[in-house]
Amino acid sequence: MAGKIKNILFIMFDQLRFDYLSCAGHPTLETPNIDRLAAKGVRFSNAYVQSPVCGASRMSFYTGRYVHSHGAAWNNYPLKVGETTLGDHLREIGMDAFLIGKTHMKADEKGMERLGVSRDSIIGARVWECGFDVYLRDDGLWGEGPSGFYDKRRSPYNEYLKARGYEAENPWAENANAGVADDGEIASGWFMKNARKPANIREEDSETPWLTSRAIDFLEERRESDAPWLCHLSYIKPHWPYIVPAPYHAIYGRNQIVPAVRHVSEKTDPHPVHAAFMNNPIGQAFSRDEVRETVIPAYMGLIKQCDDQMGRLFAYMEETGRMDDTMIVITSDHGDYLGDHWLGEKDLFHDPSVKVPLIVFDPSREADAARGTVCDELVEAIDLAPTFIEAAGGEVPRHIVEGRSLLPFLRGEKPDDWREFAVSEYDYSATPMAGELALEPRDARLFMIADRRWKFVHAEGGYPPMLFDLEKDPQELVDLGRSDEHAQIIELMYERLSRWARRLSQRTTVSDAEVVARRGNPYATGILIGVFDEDEIEPRWSEKYRGPARQRFLPDSD
């Protein structure tokens, strides 16, 4: 730990709650390997994603831009072809960017076609893959129904399993994400009642060890290479289906689960958007104790397996010297309600959904002062892209990238002008809830403004806002959005929202420095606006406009 940053290992879990790590205070779940990384790095305890849904959140991580800026506001909304990615920025400064695992990237095929960008070209392949060079892409959603697969691509994971002797047509569904019922039938992990069963797969073949092995392959291949890289190791778990192979299925039981953070008062006169989500089948299911007691032990088992795989990966990295030259980040794309606030899944802005774990280990000497510290400043997912650009020796293009580098915090400093509030957004226009609320697509949108005291949510569509006092009500059980007493706070929050919404986010072709440089003299290229007489300006500016008139085309009368 006296090295400097040469590489970056950017590890993302999927749907990992911020508080389901022992270093973050979970009372029964032990994650010693992740905790050890936190002890060597900085853990950010107020890290917000830009949107509590896979696709939109990831597009913000990968572009360093708010959802309102990049526009890919929901799963499978294509990221438009003009957006620049982390990979674009890093390659410009000599660092490669590889992907192992999930991105949920949907390419803007129409935009690529319009610009003649072929998917088969190197440029096109990168546009297609959100700026990454693909070592392995697998989004881990091989669901299949009467209309076919959710994800129409080849499944590297299913190919792997088949090569390992699994005979099912879709071993992701039949083995990795299913147990076996007493009658010998498939007990699909899609049905949460099966969550306590062990998945019908060798543990080492399940998704998390499989991706870890691929990461070790990647590291091994580059062991002797001088070329710096970023590797986005993007796990599929602990995302549903909630089922895990032995022995992880049996480590936790209902005595280890923490009580749901919810109160019956949340169902009295709820905000209409909260109500719509509570009333959907997922909220209904997770409101049942039986569901929580069955699912959460499996979710914890999945996290335990993730932690063990971190131990395996970090041991390999220690052994090969990568701990001395590699920045390591652990985070998630969003959380999981697990029944809190009478909700399941993610989507809204209570902490279990919108906050994520964020641990950054910086191997460089400058980072020694901050090791093992917890930073409670307001941090956003879009801060990682600029952190990586700066760590790789580049200058952050602030006219494109909207986040801010976390390097100062990693080195025990705090910038004077750090942000006062974090922003997150949710576009639920493609969900059944928008239909139930009879909203036009552009009105099914939410904006969160959170500082360290208050969390405010504006809902388009003519609804009142939501407001939580995080100091008096850290569990976010009392919505003050309609409280007259809080009118001033609500006004302040609306002022912040407006300021944020007006921000300069699309002038991405001209940097601030270039703008300032243009404040120079228009006379230099002969644009002499506002000059009545040549005597008003220095002769050199009008040199090109003087001399004898060569010809005369004037009317006779003149």
Place this chain on the structure above:
Amino acid sequence: MAGKIKNILFIMFDQLRFDYLSCAGHPTLETPNIDRLAAKGVRFSNAYVQSPVCGASRMSFYTGRYVHSHGAAWNNYPLKVGETTLGDHLREIGMDAFLIGKTHMKADEKGMERLGVSRDSIIGARVWECGFDVYLRDDGLWGEGPSGFYDKRRSPYNEYLKARGYEAENPWAENANAGVADDGEIASGWFMKNARKPANIREEDSETPWLTSRAIDFLEERRESDAPWLCHLSYIKPHWPYIVPAPYHAIYGRNQIVPAVRHVSEKTDPHPVHAAFMNNPIGQAFSRDEVRETVIPAYMGLIKQCDDQMGRLFAYMEETGRMDDTMIVITSDHGDYLGDHWLGEKDLFHDPSVKVPLIVFDPSREADAARGTVCDELVEAIDLAPTFIEAAGGEVPRHIVEGRSLLPFLRGEKPDDWREFAVSEYDYSATPMAGELALEPRDARLFMIADRRWKFVHAEGGYPPMLFDLEKDPQELVDLGRSDEHAQIIELMYERLSRWARRLSQRTTVSDAEVVARRGNPYATGILIGVFDEDEIEPRWSEKYRGPARQRFLPDSD
């Protein structure tokens, strides 16, 4: 006039004030040809540009999107490569889009290189030229100083003049935009004291007739063609340098100019941004009566010449049948203060700067009812792109194009939900005024919200707003932005600004209809979230997850 729309002739003048036409009430300037078009079409008396500066305004006209959305916020700020243009939309529905004249388009070279879009390809050439196929491109700014030309391209106009026997190196500067002094020296039009001299050029070779001739060439070439086209005929005048050939230089004198709209009270405790513009050399110059009295007759002469050329063009179109099948639009990219409010040029949001003439002639029978009417609804420059798309038979992609079609107004209807306010923006970060006010680039921005009663301007950078009561103070002489009595109006305007700024503008890859279609059933592709027991859903959704488990990989203990 009983035809239907086959073609679109989209005529833009540069820096033509909304009130410098006789049909718009100018007391001394006669523009009978433009008036005749207004008598056959609809004149919009409240048409606002999206930014009172060439480049940004035009990029909004050509994309149908606000400046805050496309980001090309000032002259020569490249339009980013992902933006779609009017030409893109029209070609998709079978209409070509040609350019004759000026666009002020600066291509995003870096973005094109990043995506491998070559300027030499058809696609690249269109991206380079803001979506148009170039019949002729000439931005009419062949200024030249010690650092070379303002515009580094070839100048078709200078080439034309040279072919016509003009011997100067830069006949645009030496002939078209200069007179001859008594001593035989060039009397450059850049020096406003020369504005009353006739330009040293044959009238038929000056810029406006030259472009009109090219437009007639274009029409003649397509005379027998069935292929529908939009032609953007984009004049350079009456933009400065203020000088015009005989006889137009002598038609108007100081007795024909209207008094400046200004009051000494505007200089007492002015808004800091207004002050900075009043204090710049242009504002200082135009505050002198001598400057107005010299310049405005030339400006009027330039407009008179434009009108005569419209007469010539429309006569040709009558003769060849084009008046029966061609929609004709006349507008401008912004106005010209000409000393009003102690200002010159454009830039701020008083009517002379931000309002433009807008006349639309629709040859189709459905438009008969509205001929000769004046529409005072709030119209924006971005409304033309959707008008053209609809006129060409297409459906407006509302997830991309932010303006609204004007076709209803052309046909005597008014949509129930027409906009309540118009928005314009100005980014002056690249001007010396930003430097004088010591503003960071992102703080040198203004936003206008105007309805039919009030005009409000928010200034970033910690300044108070500006506010004008258009009913009580139609000349906009009294800034109420700091008036406590108007706090409620100001609050309403800030609420509107926030709503506008939050608008959905970047989800350009998915249409509203596609969003709604996605509200369907996730079960169809086997994504079974929130299901505890298979009995909760119809058997067909879980078909792929049932059947006998083929193999067993479970631990012995299980």
